[in-house]
């Protein structure tokens with residue numbers, strides 16, 4: 647995986663992300679492109695690279711499904727690690743005290759935009 651996804655790239659429309667919801671977005675191209683996901687907490691939008699720090703798998707097994715059944719935490723579908731939605735900190739499970747990799751975003755005119763250039767090769771190496 648090579649290339650850069652530029653700051654300012656539109657990831658999602660805010661209108662497609664109800665309060666409390668999560669949505670996945672794709673970064674790059676190819677057969678198995680990396681992805682991230684956003685969590686909306688009222689006016690706050692948090693975006694995370696979709697890779698669990700435990701065994702480096704995507705967190706979701708189903709499209710756009712990243713939360714515990716009650717919606718209070720992010721949960722990895724592989725082995726059940728649970729993360730705070732606003733900080734990405736693992737508070738239960740096999741990667742306790744490790745964190746998800748935040749992706750900086752901003753909202754402009756109803757669009758959720760990347761707020762940083764993402765080097766996909768560097769992102770692929772995370773967390774190493």
Ligand code: FES
Nearest residue numbers: 698700701722725
């Ligand atoms: S890969 Fe996420 S808990 Fe194991």
